[in-house]
Amino acid sequence: MIRTIDSFLLDGIHAQRCRVEVDVSGSSRPTTTIVGLPDSAVRESIERVRTAIVNSGHEFPLGRITINLSPADQRKEGPVYDLPIALALLAATGVLTPEGARASLQCLAAGELALDGSLRPVRGIVGLGILARRLKRPEVIVPVENAGEIAIIDGIRALPARSLGQVILHLNRIELLPAASPSRTSGENRGRAVHGLGDIKGQEGAKRALIVAAAGWHHLLLLGPPGCGKTLMARALPGLLPSLEPEACLELMQIESCAGLPLHGDGMARQRPVRSPHHTASSPAIVGGGSHPRPGEASLAHHGVLFLDELPEFDRRVLETLRQPLEDHVVTIARVKGTLTFPAKFLLVAAANPSRSGQGCRWEHGYMSRLSRPLLDRIDLQVEVQPVPIRRLREDSGEGLSTREAAELVAGANRIQRQRQGIVPNSMLAGDELDRHALMTSEADAFMDEAAEELGLSARGWNSIRRIARTTADLATRDRIELEDVIEAVGYRALDAGMS
Template sequence: MLIKTYGSAVFGVNALTITIEVSISAGTRYHIVGLPDNAIKESLRRIESAIQSAGLRMPRQKIVINLAPADIRKEGSSYDLPIAIGILAASGQLEADKIGDFFIMGELSLDGGLQAIKGALPISIQARQAGFKGFILPRDNSREAAIVNDLTIYGMRNLSDVIGFFNGTEQPAPVVVNTRDEFFNKVSSYAHDFSDVKGQENIKRALEIAAAGGHNLILIGPPGAGKTMLAKRLPTILPPLSLQEALETTKIHSVAGKLNAADSLMTERPFRSPHHTISDIALVGGGANPQPGEISLAHNGVLFLDELPEFKRSVLEVMRQPLEDRNVVISRAKISVEYPASFMLIASMNPCPCGFFNHPEKECTCMPGVVQKYLSKISGPLLDRIDLHVEVTPVDFDELTSTIETEKSSFIRERVISARQVQTERFNADQSIHYNAQMSPNMVRNICKIEESGQVLIKNAMEKLGLSARAYDRILKVSRTIADLAGSKDIALEHLAEAIHYRSLDRSSWSG
């Protein structure tokens, strides 16, 4: 007897319908065809034990399982459940009337329990697009899948629950998530706040500018000056995720298997802070079975690289293209997948190995030339792509112990949102541009026009600091953001001067 069940394979952040065909006939061997990987080839051992744990029998006949389309590589253990249901239906132990109406996915334990799968959200979206009535999957993934409207989601604990559902002896309640309520109730919940930071008003100003225009930023300062503390609070002043952005971000984390069972929709902008020992593949994505890397997990949020010079140079250089294109393409001989990677890069570093170069009180103990060698670990092309270079100085005792309340993140966020609204109206005709940092060189020429006095100022700065054409564009973008925060239609001389000020690493004082 031939039975067809339906599942899905995930490629990048999208899914494809997979038909699982199960045929039982005279014979004694089991066969799985259709380009399965080792996890799928091993599945029959798990399936046999799970079926026996449910009180049913594994057929002792010839079983042929085909995963169609047969020319696409299938990976992972999430095909256990649809294969098991197909075997039970083909052997007459399960009613097959409703099987074709549902996507079925899940990994089986030996006792029949269902383990969580990756990519439940994109699979759920594909199930709706393909016209299926519902999606049966492990309970741990049910809330994640249930944010897709017009699709019935059943979260199951074990194989027995699924068998009971199809035989009509169990009537589980569908999992229902009100996507908009879930989103708007949690969209502004953060554990950190800028009011925790004493002093550092100039750094807060730079972070506000970065947040308003989506600019990349690097913080340079001695140990203990507050670089990490400030960076961790940046998401609290970024505009709230839109519902579309939340869905995009959730899809990526779903594919990577990073969502908790209690999560249905990501409502906070991601903040990713990988260790400096990370590999280039872990950062940008890839592997034998391509998975999203840290830059994609930071999509619509912040990627924080602490102690930037300690990262391997090869790791840092692979970010150059994603920083410009805001996506990353992972190409292999037989497959090419694309992951979005529109993130804000926030980096921090000590000015030298000992950490006290240019310190107002402590003396640097590094040998001559060591500072320049340390800074040269970060290439010029990468620094060019970082809009704001900000020096962080230690907080003095009086500021640290002050009882005066500092500005809360919510107030800064209001100014950032106002500036972003100006940019939204400005780029309304181009759906791919949302804020100033994303402007193309041609848009910079048209939008970031400056007066003759400003031309003289930036010309002198370029000659003195040796700035590149890319750095010139970046200065204009930052000055446009500063003007937006000030509510100014035009870029004034003071806006341009402040933008030039945020090019610390281009100055001769950092030559070592």
């Protein structure tokens, strides 16, 4: 007798339907075979399922058991199929009533089984909820720890179960599982923004650079000796960015769920992420990968900030892997068995000391030469930061824009950009689109040509200045780029000036 139940498999961060088919034949010698490209964890699942069924008070079927995971040409990973395999076996042996077997066809299920029949959480559950909405399956049965992740998705009832026995009672309509409410677990505080512009004493030029970066989604490099506030500035930047839209929030939660991280925040009310990997991190840790590819720090910073402190200390090969996501906002991981794409639209904020010792304010050319020119050209804003004298710190009266005022300024510039060019931020303008939207006055155009020749700008560097000038003009609500916008934009190319 063949019984089926639907679960899911991950393709990048997205979930696809995986149909679990079970055939039990009592006329053969007892054997169990799992087909459909299972990995070791999936092949071992039959032992967990067997023991969990017995310890839940039911008999494990004898005879030849064949379990097929469809589609058969895609690899299945992890313990996610324990629960659907168990339910299909119980439907085939009559533990699930005919009504219960029909009910199992109308839902999706996933979860790891412990030997005592209790359920343990699995990763990728947010993708499962989105899949259920796409397939118009209103109910999803998952472990209690995962239920809050699905409950945030409109139109889906997440049914939290603590054990296999509870799921059987629910499907047989003996004791129904209550629907879960959206997750409100705090999880880890993975670097959420807790600082504002008011925490930064002095540094008005650098604060202005933060506003420009947030307004046009421009990558930012802060250059200066230790103790001048570079890390504090990076932590303050997310507070200037607009709140996440619901769809962007859901996409970010998909990434975190795929990576196996606990969700945090109150449902969809999310702050933008800030990720701060150590400079010893490997390429797979930064951009994702591994034998079973998972999202890296670049994807976990999606719609937020990726802060790389001590930038020249990172392995150069690691930094070069960031060139694609900096420009395309995706990470593509190619393997023999296929290619995966992870979203990676992050705002890069990097900090660097002028020398390995960190002493003095003079740049050590050999130290900074670790950063390739193509990488630096992708960082629009390169700002030199000097220490603030102690006397100035004491006298600082907190003048200047507050975080709220700066965020309103950024929001106004974003509205102008959306009205002019849709969802494309200024930092992504290129080609004819950049030419059309970055129109300059004659004085600004002449100064731009002079600066490009004097600094020896590459074509990418020249376009960076045009994009920055477009953002400064938006902040001033000007339709056309004027001379002062270009002067300010050129001032944000510190490395061009230092290397010319």
